[in-house]
Amino acid sequence: MTPGFQGRPRSGAPDLPPGQYLTPDFPVLSAGPTPRVPRDQWEFVISTETGTQHRWSWDEMMALPQETPTVDIHCVTRWSKLGTTWRGVSLDTLLDGVDSAADYALAHCYGGYTTNLPLDDLRDGQAWLVHTFDGADLPAEHGGPARLLVPHLYFWKSAKWARGINLTVEDTPGFWETAGYHDYGDPWREQRYQGD
Amino acid sequence: MRWQAARLVDRRVETSTAQTLVLEVPGWPAHLPGQHVDIRLTAPDGYQAARSYSLAAPADGDRIEVTVQRVPEGEVSPFLVDGYREGDPVEVRGPIGGWFVWRTQQTDPVLLVAGGSGVVPLMAMIRARRAAGNRTPFRLIYSVRTPADVFYAEELRRRVRDDAGLDVAYVYTREAPDGWRGEPHRLGLADVNNHGWPPALEPSVYVCGPTGFVEAVSDLLVGLGHPARRVRTERFGPTG
Numbered sequence: 026m027t028p029g030f031q032g033r034p035r036s037g038a039p040d041l042p043p044g045q046y047l048t049p050d051f052p053v054l055s056a057g058p059t060p061r062v063p064r065d066q067w068e069f070v071i072s073t074e075t076g077t078q079h080r081w082s083w084d085e086m087m088a089l090p091q092e093t094p095t096v097d098i099h100c101v102t103r104w105s106k107l108g109t110t111w112r113g114v115s116l117d118t119l120l121d122g123v124d125s126a127a128d129y130a131l132a133h134c135y136g137g138y139t140t141n142l143p144l145d146d147l148r149d150g151q152a153w154l155v156h157t158f159d160g161a162d163l164p165a166e167h168g169g170p171a172r173l174l175v176p177h178l179y180f181w182k183s184a185k186w187a188r189g190i191n192l193t194v195e196d197t198p199g200f201w202e203t204a205g206y207h208d209y210g211d212p213w214r215e216q217r218y219q220g221d
Numbered sequence: 222m223r224w225q226a227a228r229l230v231d232r233r234v235e236t237s238t239a240q241t242l243v244l245e246v247p248g249w250p251a252h253l254p255g256q257h258v259d260i261r262l263t264a265p266d267g268y269q270a271a272r273s274y275s276l277a278a279p280a281d282g283d284r285i286e287v288t289v290q291r292v293p294e295g296e297v298s299p300f301l302v303d304g305y306r307e308g309d310p311v312e313v314r315g316p317i318g319g320w321f322v323w324r325t326q327q328t329d330p331v332l333l334v335a336g337g338s339g340v341v342p343l344m345a346m347i348r349a350r351r352a353a354g355n356r357t358p359f360r361l362i363y364s365v366r367t368p369a370d371v372f373y374a375e376e377l378r379r380r381v382r383d384d385a386g387l388d389v390a391y392v393y394t395r396e397a398p399d400g401w402r403g404e405p406h407r408l409g410l411a412d413v414n415n416h417g418w419p420p421a422l423e424p425s426v427y428v429c430g431p432t433g434f435v436e437a438v439s440d441l442l443v444g445l446g447h448p449a450r451r452v453r454t455e456r457f458g459p460t461g
Binding site: 026027028029030031032033044046052053054055056057058059060102103136137166200201203204205217218219220221 | 222262263264265268269271272273296300304305306309310314317318319321432436439440442449450452453454456457
C-alpha cells in the first residue's frame with residue numbers, strides 16, 4: 026500500500042479490464058509520423074500462405090456489406106473508451122472466399138507498421154476494417170482512411186492505416202510485439218508485455 | 222514482467238508543476254534511454270492505479286529517476302507530485318519499450334524535439350550520451366511555454382557548456398526571456414531548419430510531446446524530406 030493514496034471516487038465505476046481507466050478523449054499513440062494515404066491510391070490486400078492475393082480498391086471495399094459496430098476499446102497504455110461506434114466491413118466478409126489453412130495473420134500498414142494475431146481472432150464477428158468513427162470519416166491520426174478494429178484485444182492490434190493482411194502458417198511477431206509487448210494482448214488477462 | 226517493490230529516496234523540484242522522483246528499486250536491471258516504467262499505487266481499500274512514466278536518466282545502481290508533471294484532474298500524477306513522501310513504497314515494472322530508444326552504439330547525428338514534459342525521455346538520451354563519453358552530434362529543440370517551464374534548466378546550461386557536440390535551442394510559445402531573439406511562437410519550419418539537421422545527414426530523429434505538437438512536428442520533418450522511418454515519436458495526452 027502507498028500511504029496517502031486514495032484514488033478517485035469509484036462508486037458506479039463500469040466493469041473495466043484490470044488496470045484500465047476511463048477516458049472521454051481519444052488519445053493518439055503511434056510510433057512515427059502519421060501516414061496520409063489518398064483513397065484513390067488506397068488498396069487492401071489479403072495474401073494467403075500460398076501467395077494468392079485478394080485485392081480491394083476503396084470503391085470495391087465500400088461496395089461490400091457494411092456494419093456499424095459499437096464496442097469498447099482498451100489501450101495498453103491503460104485508457105479505455107466505452108461505446109465507440111464505427112462503420113466498416115467485417116473481416117468475415119473479406120475472408121469469405123479466401124482459401125487458406127493458415128493459423129496466423131500479420132496485419133501490415135501504410136507507414137510500415139505490423140501486428141500479428143491468430144486468424145481465429147479476426148473471424149466470427151470479432152473484427153472489422155473500419156473507415157468511419159462516430160459518423161465521420163476516420164481521421165488520419167486515428168488510422169484513416171481505414172484501420173482494423175479488433176476490440177477484444179489491446180488496441181495496438183487494431184492496426185492503423187491498414188494496407189493488408191498476410192495469412193501465415195507460423196506466428197510472426199509484429200512491430201510492438203518485437204519491441205517487448207505481449208504476443209496476444211488480451212486486456213481481460215492484462216497481457217501487456219512479454220511474459221505477462 | 223513482475224511488479225517490484227520500490228520506494229522514494231529523493232525528489233527534486235523541476236518547475237512549479239513538475240518534480241523528479243528518485244526511486245530505489247532493488248535489483249533493477251539496466252535500461253536504455255527512452256524506455257519507460259509503469260508505476261502502481263495501492264489505496265487502503267486495495268484499489269490500484271498505474272501509469273507509465275519515461276525514465277529521465279540512466280540507472281544509478283538500483284536508483285531510477287522519473288520526472289512527473291502534475292496533470293490537472295489527474296488521478297496519479299497529483300499524488301506523486303504533492304502527496305508521495307520519501308521512504309514510502311510504490312510498485313514499479315520495467316524497463317518497457319524497445320522502439321523509442323537511443324543506443325550509444327548509434328553513430329548517426331541525433332535530433333531531439335521536445336514539447337513541454339516530452340523532454341524527459343530525450344534528457345535520458347542526453348544524459349546517457351554524457352555517461353558513455355559518446356561524441357555523437359546531438360541537437361535538442363525544446364518547445365516550452367515560458368522560461369519557468371523548462372525542465373532541467375541548470376543542467377542543460379551546464380551540458381551545453383561541457384558536453385562537446387551538444388546544442389540546445391529553445392522555442393517559447395507564450396513568453397520569451399529577456400534577450401531572446403524573436404517573438405514567442407509555436408515551433409515551425411524555420412526552427413527546424415535553423416536548429417535541426419538537414420535530411421542529407423541522415424539523422425535519427427526523436428520527437429516527444431503532446432499529441433498535437435508531435436503531429437505538427439513530425440509532419441514538418443517529413444515535409445522537409447526526413448524519411449518517416451527515421452522519425453520516432455512518442456505522444457501523450459488527450460485529443461478531441
